[in-house]
Amino acid sequence: xxxxxxxxxxxxxxxxxxxxxxxxxxxxxxxxxxxxxxxxxxxxxxxxxxxxxxxxxxxxxxxxxxxxxxxxxxxxxxxxxxxxxxxxxxxxxxxxxxxxxxxxxxxxxxxxxxxxxxxxxxxxxxxxxxxxxxxxxxxxxxxxxxxxxxxxxxxxxxxxxxxxxxxxxxxxxxxxxxxxxxxxxxxxxxxxxxxxxxxxxxxxxxxxxxxxxxxxxxxxxxxxxxxxxxxxxxxxxxxxxxxxxxxxxxxxxxxxxxxxxxxxxxxxxxxxxxxxxxxxxxxxxxxxxxxxxxxxxxxxxxxxxxxxxxxxxxxxxxxxxxxxxxxxxxxxxxxxxxxxxxxxxxxxxxxxxxxxxxxxxxxxxxxxxxxxxxxxxxxxxxxxxxxxxxxxxxxxxxxxxxxxxxxxxxxxxxxxxxxxxxxxxxxxxxxxxxxxxxxxxxxxxxxxxxxxxxxxxxxxxxxxxxxxxxxxxxxxxxxxxxxxxxxxxxxxxxxxxxxxxxxxxxxxxxxxxxxxxxxxxxx
Amino acid sequence: xxxxxxxxxxxxxxxxxxxxxxxxxxxxxxxxxxxxxxxxxxxxxxxxxxxxxxxxxxxxxxxxxxxxxxxxxxxxxxxxxxxxxxxxxxxxxxxxxxxxxxxxxxxxxxxxxxxxxxxxxxxxxxxxxxxxxxxxxxxxxxxxxxxxxxxxxxxxxxxxxxxxxxxxxxxxxxxxxxxxxxxxxxxxxxxxxxxxxxxxxxxxxxxxxxxxxxxxxxxxxxxxxxxxxxxxxxxxx
Numbered sequence: 001x002x003x004x005x006x007x008x009x010x011x012x013x014x015x016x017x018x019x020x021x022x023x024x025x026x027x028x029x030x031x032x033x034x035x036x037x038x039x040x041x042x043x044x045x046x047x048x049x050x051x052x053x054x055x056x057x058x059x060x061x062x063x064x065x066x067x068x069x070x071x072x073x074x075x076x077x078x079x080x081x082x083x084x085x086x087x088x089x090x091x092x093x094x095x096x097x098x099x100x101x102x103x104x105x106x107x108x109x110x111x112x113x114x115x116x117x118x119x120x121x122x123x124x125x126x127x128x129x130x131x132x133x134x135x136x137x138x139x140x141x142x143x144x145x146x147x148x149x150x151x152x153x154x155x156x157x158x159x160x161x162x163x164x165x166x167x168x169x170x171x172x173x174x175x176x177x178x179x180x181x182x183x184x185x186x187x188x189x190x191x192x193x194x195x196x197x198x199x200x201x202x203x204x205x206x207x208x209x210x211x212x213x214x215x216x217x218x219x220x221x222x223x224x225x226x227x228x229x230x231x232x233x234x235x236x237x238x239x240x241x242x243x244x245x246x247x248x249x250x251x252x253x254x255x256x257x258x259x260x261x262x263x264x265x266x267x268x269x270x271x272x273x274x275x276x277x278x279x280x281x282x283x284x285x286x287x288x289x290x291x292x293x294x295x296x297x298x299x300x301x302x303x304x305x306x307x308x309x310x311x312x313x314x315x316x317x318x319x320x321x322x323x324x325x326x327x328x329x330x331x332x333x334x335x336x337x338x339x340x341x342x343x344x345x346x347x348x349x350x351x352x353x354x355x356x357x358x359x360x361x362x363x364x365x366x367x368x369x370x371x372x373x374x375x376x377x378x379x380x381x382x383x384x385x386x387x388x389x390x391x392x393x394x395x396x397x398x399x400x401x402x403x404x405x406x407x408x409x410x411x412x413x414x415x416x417x418x419x420x421x422x423x424x425x426x427x428x429x430x431x432x433x434x435x436x437x438x439x440x441x442x443x444x445x446x447x448x449x450x451x452x453x454x455x456x457x458x459x460x461x462x463x464x465x466x467x468x469x470x471x472x473x474x475x476x477x478x479x480x481x482x483x484x485x486x487x488x489x490x491x492x493x494x495x496x497x498x499x500x501x502x503x504x505x506x507x508x509x510x511x512x513x514x515x516x517x518x519x520x521x522x523x
Numbered sequence: 524x525x526x527x528x529x530x531x532x533x534x535x536x537x538x539x540x541x542x543x544x545x546x547x548x549x550x551x552x553x554x555x556x557x558x559x560x561x562x563x564x565x566x567x568x569x570x571x572x573x574x575x576x577x578x579x580x581x582x583x584x585x586x587x588x589x590x591x592x593x594x595x596x597x598x599x600x601x602x603x604x605x606x607x608x609x610x611x612x613x614x615x616x617x618x619x620x621x622x623x624x625x626x627x628x629x630x631x632x633x634x635x636x637x638x639x640x641x642x643x644x645x646x647x648x649x650x651x652x653x654x655x656x657x658x659x660x661x662x663x664x665x666x667x668x669x670x671x672x673x674x675x676x677x678x679x680x681x682x683x684x685x686x687x688x689x690x691x692x693x694x695x696x697x698x699x700x701x702x703x704x705x706x707x708x709x710x711x712x713x714x715x716x717x718x719x720x721x722x723x724x725x726x727x728x729x730x731x732x733x734x735x736x737x738x739x740x741x742x743x744x745x746x747x748x749x750x751x752x753x754x755x756x757x758x759x760x
Contacts, residue, residue, distance in 0.1 A: 177597075197597075197689065204593025233686065241689035243682050245590040246583065247624065248634060283682055286675035288583070291635045 038293060038337060042271075045299040045448075046327065046344035047352050050398060051407045055085035056506055062413075065354055067347030067370050067393035069413070071361045071462045074474035079416045083394065086410035086504040090488065091135040094497035096123035097428025101374060102480045102492040103158040103165060103521060107132040108187035109490060109498050110143070110158075112480070115151040115171040116426040123427055125149050126156065126167065130188045134488060134500035145192050145199050147180030154209040154254060154305075154374075157521035158184070159216030164237060165190055166219050168207040174224050177202030181219070181237045193237040205230035205242050209254040209305070211520020213261040213281060220255065220277075220520070222266065227252025229266065229289075231280045244280050244287055248273055256306030256317065256519025259380055263336075265317055265519075267303035271296035272319055274336055293336050299352070300326010301444055304373055307519040308333075309383050311403070316342060318386065318400075320372045323441035325350035325358065328372050328388065330403060343403040345372075345386075347393060352449040356460040359446060362439040364467025365392060365475055366430060369439040372396075374481040376518040384511045385409070387489055389478035395491045397482075397503060409507040417495040418473050429479070430494035434471035481518045486510050570630045574728045576642025577718040578623040579635055581735070584676050584714065585616040585623075588707055591680060591688065592616075595700040600693030604749060605700060608742075612704070615738060622731065640676060643717045678710015694753060701750040702758045708739040708746070709760070715739065 055061040062083045064070050073079045099112030111127040118124055125144035131137035146169055148156075153170035163185040169178035179198035182190035197203055207230075208223030219232040219240070227249035233241045253267035262278035273294045279287035300321030307318040318330050327346035331339045349358050349370045362369035370393050377383035383400055390396045394413025400406050422431040449455040473495060480492040482501075487508060489501045570578070592609035595601055627634055636642075675681070680688075680703045688699050718724050718732040747757060 201599055202597045204590060204597060233682075239690065241686050242590060242594065243685050246586050246635075247620070250628070285681035285683060286679055287682060288639060289635070290637065291633055 040293065040295045040339055042295065042297040042329075042341050044297075044341060044344075045352055046329075046346050047454075048344075048346070049348040049351055050345045051405070053086065053399075053407055053409045053507055055410075056504055058088060059085045061085050062411075065348035065357060066408070067349035067390065067396075068354075068357060068361055069392060069475045071464050074361065074364075074418075074472070075463060077418070079474050080418055082415035083411065083413040085408075085412075086507045087395070087397070087412040087489070087501050088504075089412065089414075090500040090502050091131070091133070091137050092497060092499050093129050093131075093137040093139055094495075095127050095129075095139050095427060096120075096497075097425040097431060098480065098492040098494050098497040099126075099152065099156075099427055100429055100479045100494070101152070101154045101156055102498070103156050104483045104490050105158045105160060105163070105165065105184050106187040108184070109137070109492070110156060110165055110190075111427070111492060111498060112152040112154075112156040112167070113148060113150070114427045114429055114432065116432060118150040120423075120426040126152060127427075128188060128190065129498050131490065131498070131500055134490075137498055137500060140188050141190075143180070143182065143190060143192075145180035145182075146178035147198060151175065153207075155207055155211075155221070157211045157219075159212040159521065161214075162216035162237075164193075164212070164216055164234070166210070166212070166234065166237075168205075168210055168221055170207055174206065174208055176206035176221065177204075179203050179205070179219070179221075179232060179240055181234055181240060183237070194240050196239065198240050203232065203240060203242050205232065205245070208252075211255065211257070211305075211518075213257055214259050215261055215281075218261070218280065220257070220264070222255055223252040225251045227266075227268070229275075231277075233283075243283075244289070246289055248275060248289075248291055253303060254305030254520065256308050256319070258308045258315070263308070265306035265308065265319065267305060267319075268294060268296075269302055270298075271303055272306055272317070274333075293339070295331065295339055297326070297329065298448065299445055300324045300329075300371075302441065305519055307375065307377050307517060308380075309377055309517070310381050312382065316403075318375065318377060320375050320388070322368070322371050322373045322391075324445035325355060325371060325442065326445070328375060328386070330400075343400075343406055345398060345406055347390070347396070347408075349393065352445075352452065352454040355442065355446050355449050356455045356457065358442060359439065359460040360462040361464070362392065362442070363462070364437045364464035364471055365439060365473075366433040366471040366477070367436045367438065367440050368392070368433070368477060369442060371441065373477075373479045374518065376481045376483060376516045378484040379511060379513050379515050380517050381513070382511075383517075385484065385508060387482035387484065387491075389480050389482060389491065389493070391477050391479065392475035394476070394478050394493070395482055395489065395499075395501065397489065397508070399508075410503050412489075412491075412499070412501050414476050414478070414493055414496040414499060416474055416476055420495075422473065425495055428494040430473065430477040433477075434473050435469065437467040437469045437471040481516075481521075483516045484510065484514055486514070568725065570626060570632065570728075571723045571725060573642045573718065573721050573723040574725050575627065575630075575632050576636055576640075577714070577724065577728055577732065578626050579633070580639050580642070580676060581711070581714055581718075582620045582623040582627075583635060583639070584679065584707075584711055585620045587679055587685075588616050588704065588711070589613050589620075591685065591700065591703055591707065594685065594688055595696055598689070598692055598696045601696050601700075605697045608746070608749070609700070612742070619731075619735065642721075643714070676710065677713050678707045680707060698750065698753050698755045701746045701753070702755065705743055705746050705750065705757045706760075708743045712736055712739050712743070 128141035156167040207221035261281040302323040375388035
């Protein structure tokens with residue numbers, strides 16, 4: 001009997017590996033073309049949750065699996081009080097919602113726009129928040145150039161060195177043409193620089209996502225389908241120009257650029273595509289952008305973006321998946337043709353064996369559930385902490401000083417807005433997305449782990465199973481990259497808007513040269 | 524008492540035996556041949572190195588044509604003759620790029636070349652002629668200031684050329700666009716000719732290259748007329 005069980009277990013495991021391999025190969029080859037330095041596959045589906053530091057006094061921790069907002073809490077209204085561990089709220093500015101990706105500079109924050117605010121005429125455009133007093137942040141203005149007006153999706157980024165804020169028009173998933181770049185040297189009063197090209201006349205690019213090269217002289221626009229990539233020269237921000245364009249995958253997404261501006265890690269949905277962008281960075285007269293490698297993995301799809309960092313001078317990438325509970329992966333990329341998976345970060349709710357619980361509680365929420373979305377490290381060289389917007393799990397902060405001992409040191413999952421009117425939040429993609437009640441982005445991983453025998457589908461059924469439409473907003477979505485400011489963390493979540501948080505000095509000491517990086521923006 | 528069999532001449536036996544063996548060998552040969560033929564027919568098509576190089580480099584070349592056309596179409600004061608032409612170029616070359624990159628993806632080849640233009644032979648003894656015999660074509664050399672930055676693809680506009688276009692308006696933008704695009708198409712024509720005349724390309728690539736030669740040749744004529752109507756001439760070759 002035992003033999004039979006173990007045989008069937010082995011068969012299932014083998015089938016699971018085969019399915020995972022096939023899924024990765026299909027996604028990898030369908031969505032990202034192979035590269036000269038080869039396609040590299042990483043089949044290690046992480047099944048270990050990140051360690052957690054104890055929650056200190058004043059915390060209001062999660063009771064069940066880490067990252068989960070259980071059905072009972074959603075039904076009882078417990079999630080409307082939020083969950084905290086070694087973090088507390090200082091102040092907030094909700095406005096009409098927090099958009100998808102926001103950016104910060106100096107004592108200001110800029111809240112990304114969603115197309116619906118252009119229709120409702122409430123909080124239209126990118127909102128300027130003055131957070132000089134983090135306990136009392138205030139909306140002090142709005143940016144309404146065509147590039148900012150009708151949705152900025154994942155394009156709103158800052159380059160601190162040049163004091164520039166830029167974004168592109170992405171009404172719904174895919175956009176382009178209009179581009180706006182502002183001088184933010186007086187952060188509460190940004191000045192539009194490109195009053196002509198990109199504002200009066202469209203530029204020839206498409207976008208879903210975007211970001212700056214580290215020197216702030218190029219704004220790269222990317223995605224979504226086809227995976228078009230455009231280099232917009234902003235050396236003279238008054239006259240932005242598209243100087244190079246190419247296509248590297250049939251689906252593209254965000255990216256991260258190495259600090260020298262020469263290498264791009266472009267999301268290809270089943271991993272990352274590595275491009276040599278040095279010729280554009282150098283402004284060669286005849287630039288070419290070789291596709292040098294691609295890295296793929298089966299757990300986690302819709303790779304979001306990548307943060308290149310160094311540990312003792314050795315290059316690594318921190319890369320984030322926004323679907324399939326892939327969490328965060330960290331690769332040693334000293335040799336582009338010989339990458340090594342150095343670490344993975346998953347919460348308990350992301351583990352293969354917990355994907356049934358994941359579906360059970362996230363039904364009746366919306367299309368995204370407990371995935372990492374945008375993260376930032378507290379410095380490029382020897383980063384000590386990583387903070388992530390982890391969608392329905394809120395803001396999560398990890399000690400990444402030692403890649404072999406990564407530990408979650410705090411979290412803040414904000415109070416939900418279940419009892420508020422969704423029409424009061426036209427700038428919240430979560431409020432809009434809650435028309436759908438199904439956490440659709442989880443199903444590839446769920447399917448793989450069902451075949452692998454790790455998921456028991458009957459355990460995925462619960463009191464919320466029937467809620468396939470009109471999600472109840474019993475969690476928020478934290479999509480935006482958090483920013484380290486000493487012991488404060490500035491973050492933006494879709495329903496709650498801008499949040500100034502404080503991380504306990506007991507668990508975090510800002511390192512010398514703290515300087516938040518997210519790979520395509522410095523803030 | 525049996526009847527004695529008539530004696531069969533030895534030579535007749537040998538002849539019949541030899542014929543039987545010949546027929547047998549023929550049958551075996553026919554079966555093996557048919558199997559061989561069938562194996563040939565069943566063999567999946569492949570892309571030769573030249574097919575791959577052409578698809579990689581021509582799609583990158585097209586990317587820039589699409590960028591040039593997209594740039595001029597958004598500039599103030601550019602007339603409908605030029606924006607219409609630009610739109611047609613964007614449509615045609617986007618479709619061709621989908622085909623070229625569709626092949627590469629289908630056959631699992633990288634979208635960009637490790638060594639761009641290497642599928643076109645270099646003829647050092649015939650520099651600058653644009654094309655040699657039997658489909659060989661010289662690579663365009665880059666200006667000396669950029670000598671260590673690798674060769675440009677034939678007819679490609681430089682970053683400075685594109686920036687200049689983005690800064691122009693009206694008739695000046697139209698003229699510079701036409702000049703850049705004529706040179707770009709001439710480069711594309713060279714690449715398409717090289718592929719078409721190469722013995723190593725597959726019939727599909729040959730046909731596609733021929734269609735590109737036809738289309739781009741016609742557009743060169745049209746753009747030259749539009750340029751002359753604006754009192755300007757193509758850039759020197």
